[in-house]
Amino acid sequence: MTPICPITLNNKFRALRDLLKQEATTIGSKKHHHKESVSVETLNKINEKENKKTANNNSQTRTEKVKALAQYTEANKQVKKKHWNRQAERRERATNGREKDAGEENMKI
Template structure:
């Protein structure tokens, strides 16, 4: 009976070893402090590059927003006027905001701003 159990156990273990492979202890490679320092420096360089790229994108976007806000402000005060096909011009008149709409006689008469 014992021999039978031993034989079954051996066949099971050999089958498992064939399928899963022999269980070996894998020791991790030693990492020296110099290597860790190099890895940390590389990470720092990458993060500074990414941050600077992000910062330039933010600055460019901010410049676009400021320009848009200036146009809106000028449009509200009545100093920036729209011509045909996306052309804007700045009316150099007094700084008082206009209360009545401005009518242009360019192309299609009756354009109100």
């Protein structure tokens, strides 16, 4: 008997194997490519900013650099003071609230 379909079993496996090889090559070529999380525009802006910063630092004289550092240090101190003051206020409010609750509890007895 002759088979109805001209493709034999061996040819089917070969065709399937060839398809798998084609799929493997297309998948394999993109296997290690990752999507960029930072765009080219962002990188350009970062590089431009760094270039400006280095140019500014190079153009400053020693006294200008010292003044800039002093301004930064002073601003940093002010930020830290504000932070500590806010924390102290929170602690004070929390302790006042606890004392108030304790006083009310003593009155209930």
